[in-house]
Amino acid sequence: MKNFDVFNGDADGICALQQLRLAEPKETVLVTGVKRDINLLKKVTAAAGDAVTVLDISLDKNRDDLLRLLQQGVSVRYFDHHFAGEIPESNLLQSFIDTEANICTCLLVNQYLEGAFLPWAVTGAFGDNLYTAAREAAAPLQLSEQELEQLRYLGTLINYNGYGASLDDLLFHPDDLYRTIKPYSDPFDFIRDDPACARLQQGYEKDIASAEAIKASYEDDAHAIYILPDEKWARRVSGVFANQLAQQYPDRAHAMLTEREGGYLVSVRAPLNNRTGADVLCRQFATGGGRKAAAGINHLSTKDFSLFREAFLEAF
Ligand SMILES: [Mn+2]
Numbered sequence: 132m133k134n135f136d137v138f139n140g141d142a143d144g145i146c147a148l149q150q151l152r153l154a155e156p157k158e159t160v161l162v163t164g165v166k167r168d169i170n171l172l173k174k175v176t177a178a179a180g181d182a183v184t185v186l187d188i189s190l191d192k193n194r195d196d197l198l199r200l201l202q203q204g205v206s207v208r209y210f211d212h213h214f215a216g217e218i219p220e221s222n223l224l225q226s227f228i229d230t231e232a233n234i235c236t237c238l239l240v241n242q243y244l245e246g247a248f249l250p251w252a253v254t255g256a257f258g259d260n261l262y263t264a265a266r267e268a269a270a271p272l273q274l275s276e277q278e279l280e281q282l283r284y285l286g287t288l289i290n291y292n293g294y295g296a297s298l299d300d301l302l303f304h305p306d307d308l309y310r311t312i313k314p315y316s317d318p319f320d321f322i323r324d325d326p327a328c329a330r331l332q333q334g335y336e337k338d339i340a341s342a343e344a345i346k347a348s349y350e351d352d353a354h355a356i357y358i359l360p361d362e363k364w365a366r367r368v369s370g371v372f373a374n375q376l377a378q379q380y381p382d383r384a385h386a387m388l389t390e391r392e393g394g395y396l397v398s399v400r401a402p403l404n405n406r407t408g409a410d411v412l413c414r415q416f417a418t419g420g421g422r423k424a425a426a427g428i429n430h431l432s433t434k435d436f437s438l439f440r441e442a443f444l445e446a447f
Contacts, residue, residue: 139187140305141293142258166293172196179204187236189213258286338368384447397428
């Protein structure tokens with residue numbers, strides 16, 4: 132019998148798995164990818180009696196492969212906070228799904244484990260940009276401001292590592308990063324002792340400094356549009372840079388465009404203080420989609436840039 136751990140390559144996915152495997156140590160096959168690669172269940176070839184744990188990827192987006200596995204007699208345990216649609220009926224499926232805005236997969240696993248590895252849950256929640264929820268969850272730990280800041284920073288670093296168009300853009304393959312973190316039951320030990328943490332920090336600080344050197348291509352009180360170049364560092368940092376801007380300017384909507392193949396990859400964040408409208412805006416374009424608070428367009432051609440700008444200004 133084989134065990135599979137299928138997890139999003141971002142902080143929420145990695146920190147959720149970290150809690151679970153500290154509580155239930157087990158040799159498992161790891162299946163993950165860059166943060167945007169969410170069609171992960173299709174990579175699982177399992178047989179009757181095998182067990183799959185799924186963390187932080189939409190059930191709706193993986194429905195066909197979930198049904199395939201259940202039909203093959205594979206048992207599945209599913210933790211997630213993305214849109215799920217109808218949850219299949221099967222006694223082989225255990226699901227822990229909550230799409231409430233202030234919940235992430237780490238916090239769901241934390242509930243499941245009754246707080247056994249809470250500092251890792253807090254780290255992942257910060258990484259998912261849920262600062263308020265992370266702080267509330269951390270209350271029983273009675274951490275100082277400085278310690279909370281350390282966990283916030285670690286969450287940001289792990290989250291940063293997941294961004295890229297392909298694995299080739301990343302500093303660490305997410306499964307390698309997980310294996311590096313795995314021995315640490317306490318994130319403060321990882322921060323203090325592991326060279327991988329220093330490596331992430333160096334990469335992040337360098338990339339974010341490059342991003343901060345770029346001037347907004349449009350800016351007013353309610354909007355900002357940034358255009359980043361077609362470079363690895365830009366693909367790595369665009370997501371965390373957008374999160375950082377959202378925290379700095381919570382009343383502003385942000386559009387992050389990364390140049391690619393005669394156009395742009397677009398990521399839109401609704402204002403943090405009014406997290407709605409991003410999906411409707413992006414769906415006006417052929418390759419757009421996403422959630423109310425955060426959405427994107429896979430390819431916006433250069434000639435449609437002004438059209439996009441008008442629609443963005445209109446939307447928020
Ligand atoms: Mn998440």
